[in-house]
Amino acid sequence: MLDKKYQEAVATPLSPVSITRKTKEYIRNHPLMHRGSVRVFTGLIYTDDEYARDRKKVVAKKWP
Numbered sequence: 001m002l003d004k005k006y007q008e009a010v011a012t013p014l015s016p017v018s019i020t021r022k023t024k025e026y027i028r029n030h031p032l033m034h035r036g037s038v039r040v041f042t043g044l045i046y047t048d049d050e051y052a053r054d055r056k057k058v059v060a061k062k063w064p
Contacts, residue, residue: 019047 027034028043039045046054 019045019051021047023047 024043024045024047027040031041034040
């Protein structure tokens with residue numbers, strides 16, 4: 001069984017992650033720390049503002 005400190009660590013929720021320009025620059029400057037998808041590795045991810053803008057644009061389109 002897990003010790004109490006590990007149970008608390010697993011049960012604690014993570015804080016929400018926000019992607020900003022500073023986050024993208026940090027990823028571009030330290031690419032080996034951010035492995036996974038090629039888009040993340042190269043810093044080609046949407047910021048929260050870009051995502052919200054594009055989402056608003058898509059949701060505003062009328063359906064046929």
